[in-house]
Amino acid sequence: MNENVSKPYVFVYKCVIGAGRTQDGFGMEFGVNHLGHFLLTLLLLDRLKQCAPSRIVTVTSLLHRFGDVDFALLDQTKDLVRGENSVTRFMAYCHSKLCNSLFTRELANRLEGTNVSCFCVHPGVVRTELGRNSQWWMNALLTPISRLFFLDPEGGAQTTLHCVLQEGLEPLSGRYFSRCSVAQGSAKSRDDALAKKLWEVSERLAGI
Ligand SMILES: *[C@@H]1O[C@H](CO)[C@@H](O)[C@H](O)[C@H]1NC(C)=O
Numbered sequence: 001m002n003e004n005v006s007k008p009y010v011f012v013y014k015c016v017i018g019a020g021r022t023q024d025g026f027g028m029e030f031g032v033n034h035l036g037h038f039l040l041t042l043l044l045l046d047r048l049k050q051c052a053p054s055r056i057v058t059v060t061s062l063l064h065r066f067g068d069v070d071f072a073l074l075d076q077t078k079d080l081v082r083g084e085n086s087v088t089r090f091m092a093y094c095h096s097k098l099c100n101s102l103f104t105r106e107l108a109n110r111l112e113g114t115n116v117s118c119f120c121v122h123p124g125v126v127r128t129e130l131g132r133n134s135q136w137w138m139n140a141l142l143t144p145i146s147r148l149f150f151l152d153p154e155g156g157a158q159t160t161l162h163c164v165l166q167e168g169l170e171p172l173s174g175r176y177f178s179r180c181s182v183a184q185g186s187a188k189s190r191d192d193a194l195a196k197k198l199w200e201v202s203e204r205l206a207g208i
Contacts, residue, residue, distance in 0.1 A: 017093040019084040026205070027079030029092040034099035039206045041107070045116075052115035053170070056107065057163045060100035060120040060176070065186040066091070067098025069198060078205075086138060099198060101176060101189035106199040108174025109192070117173035119163040122183070124151045 022031035041056060048054045074080060080095035081088045104120035111118060162180040163169065176185040188194060 017089055019089055021078075025078050027077070027081065027092055029089070029096040030074070030078075030080050030099065033093070033096035034103065035202060035206055037100075038103055038202045039208070041103075042206075042208060048116050049114050054116050055164060055169075056104075056116065056118040057160055058100050058104050058118065058120045059123055059160060060104070060185075061094075061097040062122045062125075062178070063094045064097035064101045064122075064189055066094040067186075068095060068188065069098060069102070069194065071197065071201060074201065074205075098186070098189055099202075101185050102191075102195040102198045103202075104176075105174050105190065105192065106195035109195075110199075111173065115170075117170045119169065119173070120176050120185075121159045121163055122176070122178040123156045123159050124179070 016028055016032045018028055020028050022028060022036075024031065026035060037058065048056065070080060073082065079092065080099075081092045101120050104118050107118045159177050159180050163177055172182055175182045176189065177183060184190075
């Protein structure tokens with residue numbers, strides 16, 4: 001790599017699905033997949049600006065399309081769903097992935113003119129340990145399917161790497177990538193008002 005190429009920062013982070021609460025009492029998916037990374041990003045933001053050009057890549061999922069954000073429920077229960085069964089937690093995962101997409105959108109708006117750009121990616125469906133906390137029958141069902149059809153972790157890293165390394169992506173800050181190219185996220189994920197509201201609520205919930 002030559003010296004003119006930006007040295008981007010990447011957040012490769014842990015993503016969860018499963019019952020239970022975070023230490024701060026948030027639903028696991030919302031707390032870990034969204035709020036934790038929201039806070040981490042904000043804590044690193046000054047440094048990222050000083051090191052500009054830099055990039056922030058957030059791993060969302062195609063499943064954000066099934067997501068929604070119920071702010072009233074979030075206020076009331078610190079979670080995006082009500083209940084602990086597998087279907088409910090799957091929906092909580094989808095909601096948290098919509099939050100990842102909305103976060104990227106609002107972040108891009110706030111970072112305009114800073115030379116810090118941000119992207120969110122659907123990595124593909126990848127064989128990982130995401131299901132490590134799922135019920136045994138779900139893993140028994142998914143393991144053979146994943147061996148056959150899912151990307152291996154190397155394949156699953158390609159779109160993320162594209163957003164980290166590809167030169168000239170800056171004008172596409174805030175956009176959603178799939179298969180190493182820009183793609184159209186769901187209508188909700190492109191809703192600036194919703195993105196702004198989630199940002200403000202997340203600031204409050206994260207205590208900043
Ligand atoms: C952004 O990058 C351009 C090109 O390198 C530079 O001219 C400009 O001063 C930078 N802006 C900020 C806010 O760092």
